[in-house]
Structures are given as structure tokens and as C-alpha cells.
Amino acid sequence: MAKDEMNPAFKLIGTRVLRPDGLDKVTGRARYGADFAAPGMLFGAAVRSPHAHARIKRIDATRALALDGVKAVVTRADFPTGLTGEDWNLQENCMAGDVALYDGHAVAAVAATSALLAQDAAKLIEVEYEPLPHVTDVDDAIKPDAPAIRPGAADHSVPDGMPPNVVRYFEFGHGDLDAGFAEADIVRAQTYRTEATHQGYIEPQACVGQLGADGKGEMWVTTQGQWYVRWMCAAVLGLETAQLRVTPSEIGGGFGGKTTVFIEPLSLALSRKAGGKPVKLVMSRSDVLRATGPTASASMDVKIGMKADGTMTAGRAEFRMQGGAFPGSPLNEALECAFAAYKLPAVEHIGHEVLANRPKAAAYRAPGAPMAAFAVESLVDEIARELGLDPIAVRLKNAVREGDRSSYGPRYKSIGLVETLEAAKAHANYAAPLGPNQGRGVATGYWFNHNGDTSVSMAIAEDGTAQVSVGTPDIGGSRASLGLMVAETLGIPYEHVRVNVVETGALGINEPSHGSRATFASGKAAVIATEQAIAEMCRRAAAEWGIEPEAVDWVEGAAQPAGPNAGKFPPMKIAEIAGQMSSTGGPIAGHYEGLPEGVGASFGTHVVDVEVDPETGRTTILRYLVVQDAGRAIHPAYVEGQFQGGAAQGIGWALNEAYIYGEDGRLQNAGFLDYRIPVACDLPMIDTVIVEVPNPGHPYGVRGVGETGITPPLPAVANAIAAATGARLRRLPMNPPAVLAAIKAVRGG
Amino acid sequence: MVEVHLWSGLKRLTDGEITVAVEAATVGEMLDALTRAHPGLAPVIEVGVSAAIDGEIVNGRHVAIPPGAEVFLLQRLKGG
Amino acid sequence: MSKIHVTATVNGDSVEFLADPRETLLDALRDHLGLIGSKEGCGTGDCGACSVLLDGRLVSACLVLGVEAEGHEIETIEGMAGPDGTLHPLQRKFIEHAALQCGFCTPGFLVASKALLAKTPDPTEEEVRYWLAGNLCRCTGYDKIIRAVMDAAAEMRGAA
Ligand code: FES
Ligand code: FES
Numbered sequence: 001m002a003k004d005e006m007n008p009a010f011k012l013i014g015t016r017v018l019r020p021d022g023l024d025k026v027t028g029r030a031r032y033g034a035d036f037a038a039p040g041m042l043f044g045a046a047v048r049s050p051h052a053h054a055r056i057k058r059i060d061a062t063r064a065l066a067l068d069g070v071k072a073v074v075t076r077a078d079f080p081t082g083l084t085g086e087d088w089n090l091q092e093n094c095m096a097g098d099v100a101l102y103d104g105h106a107v108a109a110v111a112a113t114s115a116l117l118a119q120d121a122a123k124l125i126e127v128e129y130e131p132l133p134h135v136t137d138v139d140d141a142i143k144p145d146a147p148a149i150r151p152g153a154a155d156h157s158v159p160d161g162m163p164p165n166v167v168r169y170f171e172f173g174h175g176d177l178d179a180g181f182a183e184a185d186i187v188r189a190q191t192y193r194t195e196a197t198h199q200g201y202i203e204p205q206a207c208v209g210q211l212g213a214d215g216k217g218e219m220w221v222t223t224q225g226q227w228y229v230r231w232m233c234a235a236v237l238g239l240e241t242a243q244l245r246v247t248p249s250e251i252g253g254g255f256g257g258k259t260t261v262f263i264e265p266l267s268l269a270l271s272r273k274a275g276g277k278p279v280k281l282v283m284s285r286s287d288v289l290r291a292t293g294p295t296a297s298a299s300m301d302v303k304i305g306m307k308a309d310g311t312m313t314a315g316r317a318e319f320r321m322q323g324g325a326f327p328g329s330p331l332n333e334a335l336e337c338a339f340a341a342y343k344l345p346a347v348e349h350i351g352h353e354v355l356a357n358r359p360k361a362a363a364y365r366a367p368g369a370p371m372a373a374f375a376v377e378s379l380v381d382e383i384a385r386e387l388g389l390d391p392i393a394v395r396l397k398n399a400v401r402e403g404d405r406s407s408y409g410p411r412y413k414s415i416g417l418v419e420t421l422e423a424a425k426a427h428a429n430y431a432a433p434l435g436p437n438q439g440r441g442v443a444t445g446y447w448f449n450h451n452g453d454t455s456v457s458m459a460i461a462e463d464g465t466a467q468v469s470v471g472t473p474d475i476g477g478s479r480a481s482l483g484l485m486v487a488e489t490l491g492i493p494y495e496h497v498r499v500n501v502v503e504t505g506a507l508g509i510n511e512p513s514h515g516s517r518a519t520f521a522s523g524k525a526a527v528i529a530t531e532q533a534i535a536e537m538c539r540r541a542a543a544e545w546g547i548e549p550e551a552v553d554w555v556e557g558a559a560q561p562a563g564p565n566a567g568k569f570p571p572m573k574i575a576e577i578a579g580q581m582s583s584t585g586g587p588i589a590g591h592y593e594g595l596p597e598g599v600g601a602s603f604g605t606h607v608v609d610v611e612v613d614p615e616t617g618r619t620t621i622l623r624y625l626v627v628q629d630a631g632r633a634i635h636p637a638y639v640e641g642q643f644q645g646g647a648a649q650g651i652g653w654a655l656n657e658a659y660i661y662g663e664d665g666r667l668q669n670a671g672f673l674d675y676r677i678p679v680a681c682d683l684p685m686i687d688t689v690i691v692e693v694p695n696p697g698h699p700y701g702v703r704g705v706g707e708t709g710i711t712p713p714l715p716a717v718a719n720a721i722a723a724a725t726g727a728r729l730r731r732l733p734m735n736p737p738a739v740l741a742a743i744k745a746v747r748g749g
Numbered sequence: 750m751v752e753v754h755l756w757s758g759l760k761r762l763t764d765g766e767i768t769v770a771v772e773a774a775t776v777g778e779m780l781d782a783l784t785r786a787h788p789g790l791a792p793v794i795e796v797g798v799s800a801a802i803d804g805e806i807v808n809g810r811h812v813a814i815p816p817g818a819e820v821f822l823l824q825r826l827k828g829g
Numbered sequence: 830m831s832k833i834h835v836t837a838t839v840n841g842d843s844v845e846f847l848a849d850p851r852e853t854l855l856d857a858l859r860d861h862l863g864l865i866g867s868k869e870g871c872g873t874g875d876c877g878a879c880s881v882l883l884d885g886r887l888v889s890a891c892l893v894l895g896v897e898a899e900g901h902e903i904e905t906i907e908g909m910a911g912p913d914g915t916l917h918p919l920q921r922k923f924i925e926h927a928a929l930q931c932g933f934c935t936p937g938f939l940v941a942s943k944a945l946l947a948k949t950p951d952p953t954e955e956e957v958r959y960w961l962a963g964n965l966c967r968c969t970g971y972d973k974i975i976r977a978v979m980d981a982a983a984e985m986r987g988a989a
Binding site (some may be wrong): 028156171172173333334410413414450451597598697 | 756801805806
Binding site (some may be wrong): 672678 | 840849851852856859860864865866867868869870872874876877904905907908909915916920921923924925929930931932933934936939941954955957959961963964965966967968970971972973974975976
């Protein structure tokens with residue numbers, strides 16, 4: 001549907017209805033991963049490597065198995081061999097083979113009749129290690145003489161002669177770079193570094209797995225994607241995929257970190273070995289931090305040329321990223337987002353992915369984009385400051401619009417970058433007076449958004465209410481937004497629609513709730529499925545009236561003759577049609593299976609005011625503004641929630657959060673006390689402006705809002721600190737000691 | 750004929766070419782033709798790529814490529 | 830290890846359970862009493878997802894031993910709504926203000942907020958933010974949580 005054909009007069013879209021899962025969640029009834037129990041259930045615990053890199057010489061479980069109530073121990077020997085590619089990576093990450101590759105890497109697991117007993121038994125499993133040289137820092141890992149972590153892991157993209165830990169190499173761009181830089185009045189190049197951070201979902205990974213000798217299995221698990229859990233577990237364990245049924249629980253946050261598996265295959269392996277009894281595994285917070293997906297750390301060289309009037313003439317980005325001991329860091333996403341906001345005649349991107357002795361990186365909200373934004377948006381700010389230009393004016397001058405060539409190649413379809421910049425400029429926060437030691441920072445961010453495999457079914461109940469079955473777990477209110485779209489399409493009250501997130505047996509495959517796709521993809525699919533059901537209801541009414549189905553319209557929840565020529569019949573309400581369905585042809589339903597096209601990319605602009613204490617280096621966020629193009633806000637409160645949550649995570653990444661590894665290669669801050677995420681008193685209210693440049697590829701204009709919001713905060717905060725102090729920090733986190741040192745350096749103190 | 754824009758890192762595998770012209774009406778035909786023209790691209794395409802057709806990122810092999818469309822090959826994206 | 834018999838009052842009901850001396854109150858609530866509304870986000874007192882009231886005092890149930898509950902009164906999220914299911918104003922305001930996304934932190938925030946409003950019926954935004962600093966939420970950025978608590982406080986004052 002084209003933009004101008006959309007009906008602006010929605011009844012439900014854009015209203016702030018109550019979410020359907022609210023009551024369960026405020027009363028403690030909602031069941032998350034660790035809340036599931038099965039009859040006869042055992043409890044598991046994992047044994048994890050205390051070494052960053054060590055050969056596993058011997059595992060002896062004799063003493064553990066001698067304990068009364070210990071039912072099974074598994075090691076890598078209990079998993080199939082011969083896996084390749086990503087299947088092998090998953091298996092190796094879930095359970096170490098010959099070598100433990102990072103501090104926290106699982107080497108064995110045990111199941112017993114109680115959780116305490118399982119933990120006791122895990123301590124009795126003896127593992128003999130031969131420590132190997134390790135490397136955890138990205139810039140060390142790329143050195144030619146770094147300890148080689150996995151010789152032979154480099155893929156086809158790596159030219160000969162690269163250092164041993166480089167496993168992926170990437171380069172792209174367009175235009176004449178030298179000419180572009182030659183045209184500039186000012187060319188600046190800097191290096192920026194970001195540390196790995198964790199998604200930090202408050203609910204640790206948890207599952208109950210059951211697997212019989214017949215190869216049939218069940219799993220209840222907290223996940224962003226039950227079909228991903230299914231194929232990954234099947235691959236890791238050598239099972240037939242369809243024999244495994246995976247039921248998602250309510251999910252206590254994911255942010256990308258629950259799109260893959262860690263303990264899930266272990267619970268199935270333990271169950272199989274314990275005679276098919278279900279086995280529950282719940283990770284501790286320290287295991288979550290040590291062994292589940294943080295994001296990559298990055299070291300980034302950026303060079304930008306600009307004319308005195310602010311016109312950018314060329315850009316170059318060379319990034320090095322480590323995503324742990326496995327390939328899979330978000331290198332190409334980072335590079336493709338780096339200059340996405342800018343119309344550049346010449347641009348070059350080069351990327352190196354490096355292995356290091358750290359946990360396998362998992363996706364984290366707009367994977368790669370925040371790091372890239374930190375580098376590019378910081379340097380744009382540095383140059384604008386040098387030229388005395390307003391940061392929003394510089395961005396507007398170079399902003400990409402519909403039809404422009406993106407930095408990564410294709411031309412943009414409908415986008416709303418300019419609209420977000422204009423809205424930020426017009427907002428009161430951008431004119432708020434600043435006091436001493438205070439500064440304002442601006443940055444933009446980009447995310448592609450995503451469609452992915454999508455299956456949805458919907459059906460009309462006997463009383464004319466509707467059910468929708470979707471495969472995308474609801475992390476941030478997607479059941480509310482899906483319910484709104486289906487109710488709007490059907491013309492019935494929102495309360496008459498129930499949206500269920502269903503298990504793998506109920507639908508065709510679905511990608512997880514990732515890539516900001518739940519409301520876009522499941523939403524588009526649900527609307528298409530609903531339109532099928534509406535067409536069927538029109539057919540039923542037509543048959544009843546003895547007219548052609550084409551002569552029936554669907555208006556406000558009822559079939560009615562399309563015009564005076566169609567005949568004179570009173571509208572037939574949905575409840576009436578539904579009530580008769582068994583005698584008019586049976587069930588009324590609709591479904592969608594496919595890859596919904598028409599993804600709409602999303603830009604955002606953030607403005608932050610900070611105050612920096614010159615004595616301590618502590619940064620206080622005074623005001624924070626998120627402006628982002630949502631396409632269409634189906635449920636504005638949950639759109640704002642995504643903006644605010646993304647901003648808070650980005651602020652944490654900017655100011656405090658970081659993986660800290662010791663000389664010994666062990667993670668030193670594996671707990672919420674030392675891995676400190678923002679708390680309520682660290683933040684002000686987070687102001688939001690929802691820009692709506694409807695996505696023509698979605699029936700209601702949705703773009704997807706989950707990810708873009710984490711991208712601008714890293715540079716926005718850095719730019720604000722620079723404005724407040726005159727000190728430019730090019731390395732995260734910008735915690736008080738770092739800021740203090742930077743202030744001292746500029747003041748010569 | 751479809752002109753496919755590759756990322757420049759692939760030049761090593763295409764004898765230095767960064768745009769490759771192939772005969773193809775769908776994404777799948779385009780990918781197969783690319784592999785035929787430059788067998789070195791096979792592992793890249795196997796790992797998974799996306800195509801952008803006139804700015805729209807698509808993954809399906811059967812998606813049609815309209816005549817005169819601008820086509821870019823991209824690494825497959827993931828999201829969080 | 831032999832288990833210890835514990836008698837306590839939970840949400841107004843007297844309960845009994847057998848606790849391993851190493852088990853926490855959180856384990857006891859969740860595993861022995863079926864009260865799964867209190868959540869474990871860390872097990873080390875850093876996230877507040879396990880917040881409960883022990884004799885009216887806000888505690889992290891993961892830092893209290895199950896056997897320590899002997900003879901005490903405990904209130905959990907399951908006891909917050911009225912016996913007929915009428916929601917506490919805080920619960921209602923959390924839903925109305927969209928103060929939850931994943932909802933995993935919500936029981937802890939609600940219990941902690943209730944403890945705050947019992948002491949301080951008219952808190953400033955800053956007081957709410959500092960009181961709730963022991964409760965982590967990764968989804969919301971706290972904005973809507975703070976608004977919900979302030980609004981519930983206002984309503985409760987008005988109703989009183
Ligand atoms: S689980 Fe008790 S404070 Fe986190
Ligand atoms: S709503 Fe998810 S942690 Fe608070």
C-alpha cells in the first residue's frame with residue numbers, strides 16, 4: 001500500500017491500550033524460564049573452565065557419580081562428532097572439546113535430584129588442565145605474534161599473510177577516496193575503542209529439557225526464538241529437528257542474547273543420559289556474564305574529510321573486532337552502519353575480525369552499530385567543533401534522503417533521518433540553558449531492521465472473537481501491538497483479540513524476535529492472515545445472501561453489501577458469521593508463511609546534556625532526548641519504552657559497563673555489583689519524540705523500533721562530555737577515572 | 750542482463766571485477782550465475798548473502814529482479 | 830544434609846516447609862511454596878528481583894536463608910492484590926503507565942515501591958529513584974516506572 005493510500009483515521013492503532021500480559025506480570029503469575037517444573041525433574045549444573053585457554057587433559061567424574069542422587073554426567077564425549085561450520089561453533093561453545101577457549105567455557109555438566117546436590121557434584125568433577133598462552137584484547141589478538149587460538153579458522157575472505165587470529169576480512173566502498181580527501185578543507189583521523197558489554201537481561205538463561213532414547217524431545221525455555229533453539233539443539237546433538245518441540249516461556253529480556261543456545265543442549269544431553277528424565281538448568285549471574293554472549297569489543301580507525309561549510313567529502317573506516325574465540329562478531333553490520341547517515345561521494349570500509357580468549361559474542365541490540373556510531377559520530381563532532389559548526393546543521397547538510405546512495409551501496413527507500421534531525425533541533429531540550437561544567441552532545445544512529453522467516457496463523461472463535469498465533473516471543477509489548485493491528489483490521493475491539501506466542505509444533509519456522517522484526521514481520525503476517533479470514537467471512541455472508549463475494553465489503557466488524565446494486569441486506573456482524581460457521585463451511589481462519597518484504601530502515605537522533613564534576617570525573621546525565629522514526633507507532637507507550645530502554649543501555653555502555661579481564665585472562669567483574677548497569681538514580685526522565693514517516697512496505701507503516709535507540713548514546717554522551725570539559729574521550733567506558741585523566745591531560749594538571 | 754555490485758573485498762575472487770554482469774531474472778538465478786562466472790564466490794554465497802534490489806534487502810531466491818534494477822550483494826545481516 | 834522444619838506466615842497464610850540449611854528464602858518461596866513471583870536475577874543482592882517484605886521490612890530474599898523465616902511474616906508479590914484479586918494501585922499504575930516491558934523486574938519493583946510508599950507517602954522523584962536504586966531494570970530506562978510509582982503515590986494519598 002502506498003503512503004498516501006493509508007487511512008490516517010485509525011480507531012485503535014496509536015492508542016495506549018493495556019497490554020494483555022500486564023495482569024499476569026504485576027501479580028507474579030507470569031511464568032519465565034526458571035518457573036517451569038516437570039514431574040520427575042532433575043536439576044543440572046555445569047562445570048566451567050577457570051582458565052582463559054587450556055588443554056583439557058582429563059575429566060574424572062567418579063567422585064561426583066558416587067554421590068547419592070547424582071544421575072548423569074556429560075562431557076563432549078556425549079555429543080556427536082563431525083559437525084562443521086556454525087553447527088560446530090555452537091557445539092564447541094556449549095561444551096568444550098579438547099581445549100577450553102575462555103574463562104567460563106563449559107567442560108562438563110551433571111544432573112542430580114536437587115539443585116544443591118548438582119552444584120556439590122559439579123565441584124567433585126575433576127578436570128585436569130594444561131594452561132595455554134591466551135589473549136583477550138582485540139589489539140593484542142591481531143598482532144602477528146599473538147597466541148594462535150584456532151589455527152585454520154580463517155574463512156575464504158582472509159587474504160594470505162594476515163595475522164593468525166584474523167578469521168574474517170571485509171572491505172567495501174565506492175567513489176574516489178583520494179579525490180574526496182583532497183577536496184576537503186579539513187581531514188581528521190582518530191582511533192576509537194569500545195569494550196565488550198553484556199546485554200544484561202535480568203533473567204538468566206533457564207530451561208527444562210527432556211530427551212528420550214527414541215530421539216523425541218521437549219524443551220521449555222526462555223528464548224527470543226523457539227525455532228532457533230530447536231534447530232540449534234538438534235544440530236548440536238545430532239537429532240531430527242522436528243522431533244524436538246520447544247515451548248517458549250515468558251522472557252525476562254534478551255536484547256539479542258537469547259537468540260542462541262548455551263545450556264539448552266546440555267539439559268537435553270543430561271536428560272538422555274539420565275533415562276529421559278527432564279533436566280532443569282538455570283544459569284547463575286556470574287555464569288551469564290562469563291559464558292553467554294556479550295557483544296564484541298572494537299578498535300576503530302576513522303578518517304573524515306569536510307569542507308569549511310560542513311560538507312563531508314570522504315570517509316574511511318577500518319575496524320578491528322573480537323567476538324570471542326569464534327567467528328561471528330557484528331563486523332559487517334558495524335561497517336555498514338558507520339556512515340549510513342551521510343551522503344558521501346567517496347567512502348571506504350575495511351574490517352578485520354579477530355579471535356580472542358573470550359566467550360562467543362552474541363547479538364546485542366543493533367549489533368555493531370553502537371560501536372561504529374561511537375567512532376564516526378565522535379569524529380564528526382570533533383571536526384564540527386573545530387570548524388565552529390552546529391552539530392545538527394552539519395548532519396542536516398550531509399543527511400541521506402530517500403533515493404540517495406547509502407554508504408554501503410544500495411539506494412535508500414523511504415527514510416526519516418532529516419525529520420528526526422529537524423525534530424531534535426526544534427525540541428526545547430536543544431535550547432535549554434547550560435551551566436558551568438555542563439555540555440550538550442548530539443549523535444545520530446541507524447539500523448536496517450529486518451524481516452526474516454515468519455509464520456502466523458489467526459482464527460475466528462465461535463463468538464466472533466479472534467486468536468492470533470505468532471512465533472515471535474513478546475519481549476517489549478508485541479502482543480499488544482499485534483492485537484491492535486488485528487483488531488483494527490477486523491474492526492472489532494482490541495479486547496476481543498488474544499495473541500498467543502506458540503511452541504514450535506504449532507507453526508512453520510520463525511526467526512526469533514530480533515532485528516526489530518516482531519511488530520513489522522509478525523504484524524504484517526498477522527494482517528495478511530486476518531485479511532484472509534475477512535475474505536472468508538465475506539464469502540460466507542455472500543452465500544447467505546445469494547450474491548457474489550465481490551459484492552460484499554467488510555466494514556467495522558461486519559459484512560455488508562458493497563453498494564445499492566448488491567442488494568439490500570442488513571450488515572452481518574462478525575459474531576453472527578462466527579456463530580454459524582460450523583453450518584456454513586467450518587472453521588474460519590487465515591495464515592501467512594513467508595519472508596514479509598518491505599522492511600523500513602530507521603534513523604534516530606539523540607541529544608544529551610551532561611554535567612561533569614571536574615574534581616571526580618563523574619558524569620551526570622541532566623537531560624536526555626530520543627527522537628526516532630518509528631514509521632508508525634502502533635502502541636506509542638511501548639515505542640517510547642524501546643527508545644528509553646535503548647538509550648539507558650547505551651548510556652551504561654558509554655559511562656560504566658565493560659568486560660574487565662585480568663592478566664590471567666579471567667573475567668574480573670562477573671556480577672551486577674562490578675558489572676554495573678544503570679540504576680534508577682543514574683538517569684533522568686528520558687524524553688522522546690516519535691517521528692512517523694510511514695514505511696510503505698507495511699500495511700500500517702511500521703518500521704520496527706527495537707534497536708536504533710542503543711546506537712546514538714555512546715557518541716552523544718562522549719560529545720557532551722567533550723563540550724562540558726574540553727576533553728575528548730575516544731575510549732569506552734568514560735567512567736570517572738577515565739574522564740578525570742582526560743580532563744587533567746587537557747588542562748595540563 | 751543484471752549488473753551486480755559486489756563488495757570490494759570480493760575482488761580477489763572475481764579477477765578484480767567489482768561489478769559483474771549476469772543473465773538472471775531472479776535472485777537465485779543471479780547467485781547461481783555469479784558462482785558460474787566466478788567459482789571463487791561459491792563459499793561466500795554458501796555462507797549466506799543478501800541482495801538489495803533497488804534498495805530493498807531481500808533473502809528469497811525466487812524474488813524477481815526487474816529489468817534495469819540496481820542490485821547489490823551484501824553480507825547477510827543479523828539483528829539483536 | 831538433614832532438612833529443617835520451618836513455620837512462617839506468607840501473605841497472611843501460615844505455611845510449613847522443609848529447608849536445606851543452605852537454601853535461601855527465595856529458594857524456599859519458589860521451590861517449596863510454589864510462589865514463583867519472586868525472581869532470581871543475581872542471587873547476590875544486587876538486582877532486587879527477589880524483593881520481599883520480612884516483617885514489613887524490604888529484603889532481598891536471595892540474601893536471607895529459608896530457615897531464617899521461622900516465625901516471621903513474609904509478604905511477596907503474590908500477596909499484593911486484594912483477596913478478591915483487586916489490584917493494588919501500584920500494580921494498576923504499572924500496567925497503565927507501561928512501566929514494564931519484559932516484566933521480570935516488575936515483582937521486585939512493586940514490592941520495593943510498596944515499602945517506599947508505606948514509609949514515604951509523598952516521595953519526590955529523587956527519593957523514588959534512590960529508593961529503587963537497588964532494583965535493576967534493563968528494559969525500560971526507569972522513566973515509566975518512576976512515573977507509575979509517583980502516580981500511584983498520588984492516588985493513594987488522594988484515596989486516604
Ligand atoms: S536475586 Fe536477590 S537481589 Fe538479585
Ligand atoms: S521490564 Fe525487563 S527488566 Fe524491567
